[in-house]
Amino acid sequence: MRKILLIAVFISGMVTLAAEMATGRLLGNYFGTSNLIWASIIGLILIYLTAGYFIGGKWADRSPKYETFFSILAWGAFAICLVPFISRPILRFAANAFDQLWIGNLIGSFLAVMILFIIPITLLGTASPFAIRLAMHDSRQAGSISGKIYAISTLGSFVGTFIPDILLIPLIGTYRTFLIIGFILLIFALLALALTINWKFTLKLIWMPIIVIALWIFGAPGSDKNTQGLIYETESSYNYIQVLDVNDFHLLRLNEGQGVHSIYHPDQVNYFGPWEQVLAAPFFNAPPIHLQEIDSLAIIGLAAGTTARQASLVYPWIKIDGFEIDPKIVEVGYKYFGMNIPNLNVYVQDGRWGLKTSNKTYDIISVDAYRPPYIPWHLTTKEFFEEVYNHLEPDGVMVINIGRGLDDRRLIDALGSTILSVFPTIHVMDVPDSFNSILFATKMPTEASNLKINYQQLNQNTTHPLLRETLFVTTTNLQPPPGKSVVFTDDKAPIEWYTNAMIIDFFLQGDMETLQ
Secondary structure, eight states: OHHHHHHHHHHHHHHHHHHHHHHHHHHHHHHOOOHHHHHHHHHHHHHHHHHHHHHHHHHHHHOOOHHHHHHHHHHHHHHHHHHHHHHHHHHHHHHHHHHHTOHHHHHHHHHHHHHHTHHHHHHHHTHHHHHHHHHOSOGGGHHHHHHHHHHHHHHHHHHHHHIIIIIIHHHHOHHHHHHHHHHHHHHHHHHHHHHHTOHHHHHTTTHHHHHHHHHHHHSOOSOSSOOTTEEEEEEOSSOEEEEEEETTEEEEEETTOOSOOEEEBTTBOOOSSSGGGGGGGGGGSSSOOOGGGOOEEEEESOTTSHHHHHHHHHSTTOEEEEEOSOHHHHHHHHHHSOOOOTTEEEEOSOHHHHHHTOOOOEEEEEEOOOBTTBOOGGGSSHHHHHHHHHTEEEEEEEEEEEEOOSSOOHHHHHHHHHHHTTOSEEEEEEOTTSSEEEEEEESSOOOTHHHHHHHHTSOTTTSOHHHHHHHHHHHHTEEOOOOOOOOOOSSOOOHHHHHHHHHHHHHHHTOOOOOO
């Protein structure tokens, strides 16, 4: 009997943490993956567990029976299975609220979903104190028994931390991940009831696994989001991925969907967005510019390859190294975005690590791994930009795509100040009709006037039209240098203070333009 009890504690701990990790993905698809979202999830889960510990201790004293213990686990497991399906209409409403920028509805949706977790997480939280009460036959062993049970529960939690993101979500998706983890605990609880009580009592709850099996087969038809033009969706260890077809343009959207990460049209190469600006980077150097000398490009945040495809058209001889952490996005790039580029080498790894371990230097390094408006902090620091600087040719240029608010340039100022602690010169342009700014950091001191001179000296007969169009847009949309601000370091990079403020301002202003 003691072994069954310990196994129950292990599985309940595993399921609790697996549910927490899966909740991050469930909500991240609609609300983003910022620290604020994760703090809310972790904080509320801890509150529910606290309630469970308190209730479990009281409950165990009143009914110290295996029948009660395993029944509680069965109901908690069943409730875990129901959460994604009850929450689905709320989350679809949230997706619409995000697209329409209804901040009140968005917050309300988040709170409504989190409330759904009160019952299952609280019930699972009763497991450890209840198990201690059942295992306690000698008060002189109270310390060793409670220590063993909490240790086993924590070990289960450790295992549960990795199961969703590494195994289940990429394989079967978020919704069915909840079904699997809940079903494991449910079946164990019912088997334990049969062994410790009798099969007749267990049969009273046999409808639970039947409903879960029915939900597996019938309960999740259609797409996670009612997005117009959706032609493909999938989940990876890193992202919820959508491919949309809008007027024959393929668009790549990730997670909450406020951003187009890649775009493709078989007959068009200029998308008038941030991608083309990478082509202009070398032209901030002193004239004359010889196109044939621009022969190497690294892209940190390859996504589905829009920039790589454009660079291959303008500079057919260029060698491109693309770093993309998500292998599923790479697959999507080949299938939907024409990423079969002969001179593109794809590295499926984190961009900073990939650059650090590379022995190559480049004429251009493009940093576009941001998921607007969220920015991986380790790609914003002085130490990262030093790594970029060291991997540039003597006349190399870094290009970085940054989201901004309508009248809020604090993020540009902060990143600009950080970059200027490493690079001698920065030039800024705003992409028209968007919330994107492009920062060009040159390894050699340069003047903004170089761009106009180089543009005027282009050979109109031999230069690709995309390059001419891009240089014109860049030249006509140059902005003043960034203002002085904080310098981000690996030790201190409060990037989310800036992005959270930008999000709040964005919603309050109610502007309907889309971040790219």
